[in-house]
Amino acid sequence: MRCPRDVAIVGFAQTVHRRTSENVSETEMLLPVLREVLDRTGLAPGEAGFTCSGSSDYLAGRPFSFTLALDGVGAWPPIAESHVEMDGAWALYEAWVELLTGATDTALVYACGKSSAGDLDAVLTRQLDPYCTAPLWPGPADLAALQAQALIDAGATDETELAAVAARNRAAARDNPYAQLRGRVPMGPRRAGPLRTGDCPPVSDGAAAVVLAAGDTARRMCERPAWIRGLDHRIDPQGLGLRDLTEASSARLAAEHAGAFDAPVDTAEIHAPFTAQEVILRRALRLGPEVTVNPSGGALAANPVMVAGLVRFGEAAARIHRGESRRALAHATSGPCLQQNLVGVLEGEGP
Amino acid sequence: MSGPLTAPLVVEFPFTRSLGPVQSAFLTGLRERVVLGVRAGDGRVLVPPTEYDPGTAEELRELVEVAPTGTVTTWAWNPAPRPRQPLPTPFAWVLVRLDGADTALLHALDAPGPDAVRTGMRVRVRWAADRTGAITDIACFEPYEGEPREGEAHEDEPYESGPYIREFTDPVTGITTPARLDYTYAPGSAQSRYLAALARHRIVGERCPACRRVCVPPRGACPTCGVATREQTEVGPRGTVTTYCVVNIKARNAAIDVPYVYAHIALDGADQALHGRIAGIPCDRVRMGLRVEPVWTDGARHPDHYRPTGEPDAAYDTYKELL
Amino acid sequence: MTREPVAVVGIGQTRHAAARKDVSIAGLVREAALRALADAELTWADVDAVVIGKAPDFFEGVMMPELYLADALGAVGKPLMRVHTAGSVGGSTALVAARLVAARVRETVLTVAFEKQSESNAMWGLSLPVPFQQPLLAGAGGFFAPHVRAYIRRTGAPATVGTLVAYKDRRNALRNPFAHLHEHDITLERVQESPMLWDPVRYSETCPSSDGACAMVLTGRRGAARAPHPPAWVHGGAMRSEPTLFAGKDFVSPRAGRDCAADVYRQAGITDPRREIDVAELYVPFSWYEPMWLENLGFATEGEGWKLTASGATELDGDLPVNPSGGVLSTNPIGASGMLRFAEAALQVRGRAGEHQVDGARRALGHAYGGGAQFFSMWLVGSEAPDG
Structure with a gap:
């Protein structure tokens, strides 16, 4: 567009x-x-x-x-x-x-x-289909765990990689004075399915x-504005059984429409409250190892609900303002298991 | 002065949900120990059924019976079940593709431990003893050794929802889904200061450093200037009724007998009116401009009501800007 | 940069009732959306984005219900937004949708607003007790009745003006098959004898609690050219907000309402609303708000709104018909009430308002407000495409 x-x-x-x-x-x-x-x-x-x-x-x-x-x-x-x-x-x-x-x-x-x-675990159950799902009261970690297990079953990740995602985000958060979980955070006991407390957001x-x-x-x-080159959002059906949980198809679609794949980005701030969701989003958004992902520590370091997505846009823009990024991707999610996704592409002018 | 206050806040209601044809058939089916899916435009059988095609948004009405047995497509051990979840002891959340269905249903699996659960395992419905037409009529799933009966359910003739519902006597058309959420309400610093003063039977507003006007009750910011307020200033206790209504209908949960007067009162020194009940005067004698003062009762946080002071009425011009 | 002109090419609403027990939440929303698509002769595949609005989620007890409604709204794989601006939300939602078209971000947008108040209880949803706060002693009518008294004091209006409005709107509703209240035996005497609930507001002067939805299809010039029926063109649209309570707040004629109208008129080139606007659908939940809004919106000078009402000008056959649909006084699914005003205004200039059509209506105002008379949204629609 x-x-x-x-x-x-x-x-x-x-x-x-x-x-x-x-x-x-x-x-x-x-x-x-x-x-x-x-x-x-x-x-x-x-x-x-x-x-x-x-x-x-x-x-x-x-x-x-x-x-x-x-x-x-x-x-x-x-x-x-x-x-x-x-x-x-x-x-x-x-x-x-x-x-x-x-x-x-x-x-x-x-x-x-x-x-x-x-x-919060009880509150977010109220987002679910009120006839067949909400009456069972499954919390967001329960649902994210079903998604993580599907990803593990598909051979797309393992617990070692998930722990590395958690560690990397919280290590990055050391440099973020606004973050809540910073530095070494124990992976802790299993909270739901393969997810340990360390796989979950605060x-x-x-x-x-x-x-x-x-x-x-x-x-x-602003000396170096973060120009919005594209912005798009898409939604998947909510039913977990209706989706391939190992993919975030609406995130990929939003990224395509936002022009995220037209040129490489150097930085991405993605809204992945649970570790396995970062793995899914990196694939959906085609973020390779050369991209700096979540230098802020992401939602695993601080997850104010209804705010954390906007923070991703702010953090990505701030990197551009400071000259630390030339082209960045920002992402926000909503609903259970990455149901709804918004992707923006931000650019600074000059080198 | 005491610190910021908090208090429990309970949001609870027994929501009454009307179902529409598809959910009605599905939940009535569960009551009768039958699992129904719906056939989508692409031929897939969706369980739980949706009213509208996730792909094309077309209305779906062709109901299909599927088996009470199926295969786990993904799972997550729940080591510490929370209140109102399907089982009180640790269980696995599972997505189950029932035999004859093409999509998976979320529910609980009763298993001795996570080592007893795997993707691809066979399970069957354990029906609840008391079934009312609700997703909880499936008490949970349980492990089941039988092989998939491929195609068996597909061999059943699809049937229209209408005829099928007539097979059920007394179809479920609505459900009640009680929900209770517990919150901790924190009104913040400014309101806590206000409440602390109320406890001493004083009404204390806050003055805006920019426009110098006094907000009462204060909320920590001057709403027109968008700046923080901190300068406390006592207002009242006397004030003027700026406007009012006579309440002749009992409000929900209100303990006050009707009729009574509900009024906006501009306390002396405040730049906006607050509200309260007027008593100590017949309803039909209350008027705009009436001078009043608060009456406190023991144990109540707010003035119980305001009563006339006996002063002459305030002139309209003195309060018309506060209407 | 020029904006894309925005056309309303499809309008639909549900049959409104105290409790629509025959449908699910999804079914209610669909009923309006399908009618809007049918009116535009479009299918789900033609819709590029969906914008949905409703008031507090506590009414249905579903948090952000649009997430679960994605299939029903045909939004899978598409953008879906949810607006909530209190009572004005139905209007705001339409404006958010219109902007998507105006900015050429999307070509054809479906916008929907709904409330299924019977899933809970509207008074419960509106007044959940909050700790420490002095309970509102008077219910919804009691919140507004003192402002009505202030209006009467300020203008010297006769006490019966409100009943004229209620009598008119309920008679208009008899011509609207979708309206919730159809009081076939209504007489002015009955209205004037109905119980005084919150003096000066009588029972018959208050709105009902309804289940209902409204939907519209908005598109640009290309879409309008393909439309099977005449479109309504958006000539102006605006939102204005002011704080809930503040020193200097005018509850009788809030400045946010006046400013919002002024912005809309400026966009539409209206200098004399009384002469240039043919019909108005105003958000009147209590009868007295008709004369109050007539002043706030510039149809009458300050203090003269009640005279316009009393003169019969706002009757269906008057020279400024107000709420020919029957208005909020006859139908009130809170989240949808604002969009119903916007949609009814558009129906009028399309000449498709059926039995409650105002002859020759070419320009119409749709108006919504909410919160403590603090959130306003309005649009002005016309039968002709805007200049440029």
Whole structure:
């Protein structure tokens, strides 16, 4: 797909992701992040031409939970604003489309998630088919374990490789002050099927925000904007028995449509909460050993639900901002066993 | 001052789900110890059946009976079952392709340990003793030594959903799926400060450092300026009724007798109204501009109600901006 | 860069009822989507992306239900987005879909909004008790009734104006076969004698709780040229939000609503909405919101909205018909209610509104709002393609 207008990620901020956040409300957690990303891009509260956020009422345990987050935005005079009940990466997608229409030149995107508010394993069962699957209450690790076992049965991975994935991500997270699990983390006992606790993501609370800008506005706001060269998302059927769990076909399709395969990337930030999912995504997204994957430590190092996908986009963009990447892939996922996937291709100008 | 507060928050409801024709047939079948699939556009038999073709989105209605025996396509040992999962003791989650089906069903497998489970093993349905028309009518799967009866179920003549349902008396058309989720609610620092002051029967708002206006109850940020608020300022206790309604219908779980007055009250010194009940005056005498003050009762977090102070009414112009 | 003009070529809605026990959640959504596709004479294969909206997931007790609905929505292998902006969501969802076409990211988009409130209980879903917070003492009507009183005080409107709206909308609903409430024996006296629930709001002046869905097919110029029936063209669309509670908030005429309308009118080249707009579908969950919105949206000057209502101008045969479909007062599946307003506006300018068609309607406003009167979404549709 050819983009009709140049749009870039020009700013990114995130919280330090933590196991709990009982001292702050969602608004209070979000406020410093918004302030930081706005300061970095020279925008005042409420000044962005469009604002879009991602979060989940079920995660928060309260209906309309996103409405209070708006208190941190400074929505006065009233702002053009929307919200997706999805990971913030899809809010970024909606904002990108809004900028492509030419309606405005800047957008603020944010996401907020307190995964610790409820019993996350129970909460996420409510995403499943309400007639035949949700009544059995299988948690996300249970389902990811079925996927991992299928991958092992297919001869595509083994427990040694999975442990190496876990170790590499958490080693990378040593350099990421925002990550939650950093450095050596024991693989621990088996949690579900072949997955040990070390194969699973932490429960994380956190928030993140990015600023998007178009054309010359982007160049003014950021020395080296991370231009969005392509962005696409696709979904698979939910039924685990309807899919080949060893493939993430919707991730591959999204990558194709985003132009990810048109030229090699040097960096990829992929949203793989469980180790085996990184193996699957590396194949689906054709990420060879020459690609630096998840220099942030990925979701295995911090996994604020509804936020972690947006963080992948922010981290990939930040690498470009800092001149550490020229062309990067960013990926977000949603639903059980990589059901829904969003892929973006970001580029910096110059060497 | 005490630190940030938390409290349990329970979200619980017995959801009532109407089923539509395909789920109705499937779940009624389970009640009668029959497993039904649906034939997709490409000829595959999907179990559990879907109402719409995952490939083409076309409506699927051709039901097919499959065997209660099948083969494990992948599995995951669950060493610590959680409440409401199918078995209370460690079990394996399995995807099972039933004989005659082309897709696999998720359920539990009762096995002595992970060493007794492998992909490709043969299993059969263990039916629940009490069946109501629910996925849990399959209590679980259990190991089964028989060979796959290839094609046997396929030899059954496919039948239309209509005629089949008529074979079942009293088809299941709806199910109740109770769900309870337990959360810990954390209102945050600003609301915790507010609540701590309420415990001393004081109402304390927070002033915005930018616009200097006072938010009450405070939420940690000035909503119009988007900046953090920290400067506490006590408001009230007296205030003005800016507007109200007379409630004549009992709200769910409300302990108050109707009629009563529900009002917006701008406390002196606050730049926005909060809400409360007005008592100590007949409903039909309550009016906009009435001056009121809070009445506290022991053990209650919030004022029980507000009552008239006896002061002259506030002039409309003094509160019209707070409506 | 120019935007692609956006055309509505297919519209569908379910039969709405307090409880649609004959269908699953998927079946409800499909009923609307299939009607929209049939109206456009398109198949699932023609759809490039799906945008779905609904209000809180607690209503059905399914978290992000679009994930499980991917097959039913024909979205497998396609992009599927989910919008949630409280009560305005049906409108916002349509606007998100329209932008995909306008930006030329997708050519043909199916947009759907639904609520199956009977899976739980709407009042439970709307008011889950939150610890520490003072419970809302009054239910949904009690939340809005004080603002109605403030409107009456501000304008001096006679106490009966609200009942005129309810009487009109319920009569309009008799002409709409999809509407939830069909009160064949309605009279103005019955409305005026119905119980006063939240004084000044009577029972007959409040909306029902419905199961229902609405869907539309949006496409660009090429798709419109192939469409079997006249399209509705999007001349303007906007969303505006303001905080829930703040110093200076005007609950009677929120600035976000005024700004949103101004943006839409600017895009559409409307300078005098009263004269230039032929029909309006406004989100009126309590009768008094009709005169309130007439002022907020610039159809009447401040304080004069009730006079427009009282004059009969907003009746089906008036010169500014409002809610010829029967409106939210007759049908209220919360997540879909906003899209129903947008869709009814489009039906009017396509000349396909059946028994509740306004003769010669060429420009129509669809309006939705939600939260604490803080989230607004609107679009203006016309029978002619926009200039340029």
